[in-house]
Amino acid sequence: MASVDPKAVLEGRIPGRPPIGLILGLIISSLCALLVLGLTAVFGGPGFELGLLLAILPVPLLVSLILWLDRLEPEPPRDLALAFLWGAGVAVLGALVLNTLGMIYVTVPIFGETKGHFVSAALGAPVIEESLKGAVLFGLLWFRRDEIDGFVDGIVYAALVAIGFAMMENLTYYMRAYEEGGAAQLQGVFILRGIFSPLGHPLFTSMTGLGVAYAATHRGGGRIIAPVAGLLAAMTLHGLWNASTVLGLSGLAIVYLLGFCILVALAVVVLVERRRTVQLINRYLPAYYDTGLVTSQDVWMLARIPARRAARQWARSVGGRPATRAMADYQLAATELVLLHRRAERGTIDPAKYEQRHEALISLMALARQAFLRTPVRPAVPPWAGHEPSGFHPPRI
Known part of the structure; x- marks a missing residue:
């Protein structure tokens, strides 16, 4: 890499x-x-x-x-x-x-x-x-x-x-x-x-x-x-x-109750957003099957934290620390890729910056995948490359 x-x-x-x-x-x-x-x-x-x-x-x-x-x-x-x-x-x-x-x-x-x-x-x-x-x-x-x-x-x-x-x-x-x-x-x-x-x-x-x-x-x-x-x-x-x-004990009880309610609300926010990120992984990454960047098994792995951990352990067993690092880079780059698509869908990223970051992320995924599998992949180009309509509207998958 x-x-x-x-x-x-x-x-x-x-x-x-x-x-x-x-x-x-x-x-x-x-x-x-x-x-x-x-x-x-x-x-x-x-x-x-x-x-x-x-x-x-x-x-x-x-x-x-x-x-x-x-x-x-x-x-x-x-x-x-x-x-x-x-x-x-x-x-x-x-x-x-x-x-x-x-x-x-x-x-x-x-x-x-x-x-x-x-x-x-x-x-x-x-x-x-x-x-x-x-x-x-x-x-x-x-x-x-x-x-x-x-x-x-x-x-x-x-x-x-x-x-x-x-x-x-x-x-x-x-x-x-x-x-x-x-x-x-x-x-x-x-x-x-x-x-x-x-x-x-x-x-x-x-x-x-x-x-x-x-x-x-x-x-x-x-x-x-x-x-x-x-x-x-x-x-x-x-x-x-x-x-x-x-305000004494009554005042403390009120603020503790309020704090507990906020803590529960934040926990709900975390759970909902994690579920949404998993949905994005399942939504966007299948479009990259034909590029060799991901397989259906990879998507399954990336959508589950225990499976991600097991994948890093497997990489360590077959390739030591370099393979482990490559697997971690692959997992994070794939997650960043789906979040990049989400930003593009919401219109919160400049089209030129999207293209630059998209290319960098898929290149990193390709090289990281080579590193932990030790096998080449096909060119890391999504099937819709070069076909985005004017106005920058990424495909909905």
């Missing part, structure tokens, strides 16, 4: 050209995260090491859960890393500065000490934090729109941003609890934030992710309204959560 750069094809970029903007984003986000950790360690008081350990503890489980949702069409690892580091770095540092300035110069002078802190927590913090977390999602929509193929992608990116943010925020809460009440109070705060509400921030920011995903995959005026509506919904949920702390 020396003639094709699989990673570049799957990430939708020009081979040989590194994603400079993405790399700069990773560097800046990492530096901001290190700066926050350094400031917290120096000025945050005792309990830094213990608080950091407790803050990190649920992260691997949460990240694994999010990536598990993304198995059918995994996002590029660097994009996922940027989302997490942006939340843990840029968003946290910005929120630390803006929330502090807001309390010092706005809410406390206007409302007084006690009420000012409540207004800041219930109104100021949600607006600032969700805007900063959502900024990277809007950036992905602007610069990496083609990587957002549906609502699941929006949820995945939003959740990773929020997990990174929550990790750093929890560190400060744990340190404050340890300083004020020792191990006993720290234990209570960890149970509340680390065990009973680790999905709080991901649920809030997922609203922004849904809005951004809609804008990336649809045409019309909703492309502008949806991201804004999603961001406002995230702010509202975040504000309700923060305000519930002064």
Whole structure:
């Protein structure tokens, strides 16, 4: 597969050209995260090491859960890393500065000490934090729109941003609890934030992710309204959560019930979209039977996650890691191909860009298939190539 750069094809970029903007984003986000950790360690008081350990503890489980949702069409690892580091770095540092300035110069002078802190927590913090977390999602929509193929992608990116943010925020809460009440109070705060509400921030920011995903995959005026509506919904949920702390157990019960309902709704969205992607695989790929790119058995395999995993295991048994990598590239390229057809059908991709990406994906599929089967395939040209009517209307299969 020396003639094709699989990673570049799957990430939708020009081979040989590194994603400079993405790399700069990773560097800046990492530096901001290190700066926050350094400031917290120096000025945050005792309990830094213990608080950091407790803050990190649920992260691997949460990240694994999010990536598990993304198995059918995994996002590029660097994009996922940027989302997490942006939340843990840029968003946290910005929120630390803006929330502090807001309390010092706005809410406390206007409302007084006690009420000012409540207004800041219930109104100021949600607006600032969700805007900063959502900024990277809007950036992905602007610069990496083609990587957002549906609502699941929006949820995945939003959740990773929020997990990174929550990790750093929890560190400060744990340190404050340890300083004020020792191990006993720290234990209570960890149970509340680390065990009973680790999905709080991901649920809030997922609203922004849904809005951004809609804008990336649809045409019309909703492309502008949806991201804004999603961001406002995230702010509202975040504000309700923060305000519930002064309402006692009844307030907490209400927001927990609301969070559970949202979690169920998001699970339904994931299931429905996964079923729709399977339908697209069964709809579009059979047209490539005559090219040698896919067989009916391949379509059956690609539409089932356990079968995909079994295929990679088979490839590893017959060809080692290179064959495994080729099989994974083949599976992802095939999925990207059907999603590309879906974009074309909706009119959300430029015809010239469609042709370029279509050619790259089928070339990658052909070479990957050769690599794990070690047999040549016929020219990877779909039967309708060269017969699209003017106006770019891909065939409905």
